[in-house]
Amino acid sequence: MMTDQFWKDLNSTEATSFSGVPYNFEMLHGMDIDLSGYKHLRYATQAGGKLRPELVTHFAETFGAVG
16 A cells, blocks of 8 residues: 555556555555545445544545545
8 A cells, every 4th residue: 555556556457445444544644645546446444443533534525525
């Protein structure tokens, strides 16, 4: 997830979902990835612990903005 190749592969395979634990979403937030370029991505799921409320809000807004 921390490499450009991950995101290239996510796009080229037309992945429809992304799953992670809170740490993954913390890292994703810090990377400030533009999710609008991943048109096939439809679902993001999080498990393995509670996500900080501000990150829940951030990702709800981010994913909501790209449909």
